[in-house]
Amino acid sequence: MFCEIVRGREASWRIYEDNEIIAFLDKYPISYGHALIAPKEHYENVIETPPNLVSRAFIVARALGKAAIKGLGASGFRIVTNTGSSAGQIIFHFHVHIIPRYSYGDPGPIEPRSEITEEKAREIVESYKKALEDREIKRMIAGEA
Ligand SMILES: [Zn+2]
Secondary structure, eight states: OHHHHHTTSSOOOEEEEOSSEEEEEOSSOSSTTOEEEEESSOOSSTTTSOHHHHHHHHHHHHHHHHHHHHHSOOSEEEEEOOOSGGGTOOSOSOOEEEEEESSTTOOOSSOTTSOOOHHHHHHHHHHHHHHTTSHHHHHHHTTOO
């Protein structure tokens, strides 16, 4: 499924991409700006993934967290990776969730767990992309800060 997204065979709302990593919106977000970060190469979970790619995924996740604060008005965020069905892993291609939070327990201006609307998705992608132009966030993504 994510392999199809990486190859462009399946549509996604992309917010970031480099040679190794892709980040796109979760189709059924639990909060405004909920996004997934995955290596382009297929690995089943965080244990199977080479450490440099685990590192890259988390580095991009924290930069997107910063972008959510700066660009989406979030006041905090969660970084989560589920490993195994018992832990709620549904897609067996390693990915990290970035889940922005607003006030405590507040998902922001969306209906949690319903399919994201095109209008909201466009708005969120635009806000993330704008925040990703920030110099500090660029340095974070590059692993320099
Ligand atoms: Zn895959």
